Amino acid sequence: MYPSEEQKGAAVPxxxxxxxAGVVPAGAPQPDQAVSPEPPVQPADPLDSYQDGYPEPPTPxxxxxxxxxxxxxxxxxxxxxTPPPPPPPSGGGGDDDDEGMLRMSFLEHLEELRxxxxxxxxxxxVAFGLSLFYSNQLWDFVCQPAVGALKALGYKEQxxxxxxxxxxxxxxxxxxxxxxxxxxxxxxxxYQVWAFIxxxxxxxxxxxxxxxxxGGGGLFILGGIFAYFVVFRFGLTFLLSIGQGNHVVAxxxxxxxxxxxxxxxxxxxxxxxxxxxxxxxxxxxxxxPSFLIRHSRYAILAIFxxxxxxxxxxxxxxxxxxxxxxxVLFYVGIFAGYLLVLHRENRRFPWKKTITIVIPVLxxxxxxxxLSITRxxxxxxxxxxxxxx
Numbered sequence: 001m002y003p004s005e006e007q008k009g010a011a012v013p014x015x016x017x018x019x020x021a022g023v024v025p026a027g028a029p030q031p032d033q034a035v036s037p038e039p040p041v042q043p044a045d046p047l048d049s050y051q052d053g054y055p056e057p058p059t060p061x062x063x064x065x066x067x068x069x070x071x072x073x074x075x076x077x078x079x080x081x082t083p084p085p086p087p088p089p090s091g092g093g094g095d096d097d098d099e100g101m102l103r104m105s106f107l108e109h110l111e112e113l114r115x116x117x118x119x120x121x122x123x124x125x126v127a128f129g130l131s132l133f134y135s136n137q138l139w140d141f142v143c144q145p146a147v148g149a150l151k152a153l154g155y156k157e158q159x160x161x162x163x164x165x166x167x168x169x170x171x172x173x174x175x176x177x178x179x180x181x182x183x184x185x186x187x188x189x190x191y192q193v194w195a196f197i198x199x200x201x202x203x204x205x206x207x208x209x210x211x212x213x214x215g216g217g218g219l220f221i222l223g224g225i226f227a228y229f230v231v232f233r234f235g236l237t238f239l240l241s242i243g244q245g246n247h248v249v250a251x252x253x254x255x256x257x258x259x260x261x262x263x264x265x266x267x268x269x270x271x272x273x274x275x276x277x278x279x280x281x282x283x284x285x286x287x288x289p290s291f292l293i294r295h296s297r298y299a300i301l302a303i304f305x306x307x308x309x310x311x312x313x314x315x316x317x318x319x320x321x322x323x324x325x326x327x328v329l330f331y332v333g334i335f336a337g338y339l340l341v342l343h344r345e346n347r348r349f350p351w352k353k354t355i356t357i358v359i360p361v362l363x364x365x366x367x368x369x370x371l372s373i374t375r376x377x378x379x380x381x382x383x384x385x386x387x388x389x
Contacts (some may be wrong), residue, residue, distance in 0.1 A: 104199060112199075116192040123188035127181035132173070138180055139172045145228070146257055149237040153244055160254045171258045179262055183224055183269070187217030190276075205283060208340070215336075216276040219329075223272030227265040231321050235264065235311070238318065267310050271326055278333030282340055289338040296330070303327055 104112070131138065143160065150158040162168050191213045198206050240250045281287045292299065307322035342349055372378045381388055 112196060116196045120185070120189045120192045123185040123192075124178075124181050127184040128177050131177035131180040131184065135173050135177055138176055142176065142258070142261060145233045145236055145261075146252060148233065149240055150250065150252075152237055153241055153250070155250060160257055161251050163253050163255075167253070167255050171254050175258060175262070179265070182266075183221055186220045186269075187213050190216040190220075201283075208283065212276065212280070215279075216273060219272040219276060220269045223269035224265045226272070226325065227268035231268055231318070232261060232264045234321065235318055236260070268322075271306075271310070271322070272329060274326060274329045275333030275336055278330070279336045279340065282337030289334050289341060292334050292337075299330055300327055303330065 146160060147158045191209075194209050194212050198209065240252075243250070278287075278292065282289065303326045304319070304323050307319055307326060311318050311322050339349060373380075378388060
């Protein structure tokens with residue numbers, strides 16, 4: 001409620017008179033001239049301004065999408081730049097090469113390595129169980145080079161010697177099945193190696209898993225076969241013939257014989273993995289086929305040095321038995337890497353021209369083999385040179 005006139009007069013004393021608060025200054029408003037206080041201003045309703053004849057509020061504009069703002073053309077003479085268009089949504093079907101490598105921490109790499117090693121050992125254990133049932137047959141197969149070497153040197157006793165009581169058991173029923181299991185499980189082991197390194201490759205490069213596993217396992221087994229039929233037979237015959245005629249009689253222990261057999265077969269099997277290593281290095285872009293061709297003379301020198309170390313005999317013939325296959329395998333690995341590079345560059349190898357050259361050569365070799373057997377009375381044997389009278 002507002003104050004009445006009496007309250008106004010009582011509230012403001014005449015000029016020059018004192019009040020309880022003090023002297024009223026001259027010129028102060030008298031009771032009749034007192035200004036009534038303004039009522040408190042209330043906030044105006046925004047809708048009231050549009051009533052009683054005022055125009056209606058404008059209709060709000062619809063929101064403009066972000067894509068329209070991004071693609072809106074610039075005004076002539078405008079100073080701002082047109083914002084770039086939004087990136088395409090992720091998850092679309094992009095190229096396989098655009099998918100990068102999987103990111104793994106150091107501990108995750110160790111965990112993956114442990115898993116692959118355990119699975120490899122499990123595969124070897126399964127192959128060991130299968131080989132254990134055929135231990136006697138496998139030992140007869142392993143003893144054939146010794147029997148052939150003793151027979152060729154004119155020994156009447158063509159048997160190996162057991163010196164210790166546990167010697168035969170350790171070799172025939174444990175070491176031999178383990179060696180056989182390693183060769184049988186070679187593709188499985190190589191698959192685990194590939195599974196360990198594949199997270200660091202692109203999807204297109206992971207498609208080489210089957211050639212890597214089958215080629216690597218096949219070459220390892222092929223190396224063991226080559227060592228059994230060629231390298232080990234000639235090396236053993238040469239070693240047993242050194243002391244012959246000098247009052248030396250050969251008496252071969254089964255342990256020493258099997259140790260030499262393991263060293264040669266596993267060594268040659270690993271040497272036959274040379275194309276796989278070269279292919280893997282080219283796949284990981286560590287080297288190129290042109291680089292290997294330019295520096296092939298150094299590689300051949302290293303191959304002969306390795307062959308001289310691995311060869312169980314010091315003669316040149318057995319050295320060449322190691323070195324020549326290694327040189328061939330070196331160029332086979334370069335050729336496989338060259339095919340990989342052509343595949344990356346979307347080019348094709350001239351297979352038609354190559355086949356037209358290779359097929360006549362193979363036919364000529366088959367004709368020579370046929371004439372040697374039918375006309376000259378030669379026969380095939382399961383050791384080098386595989387063709388004798």
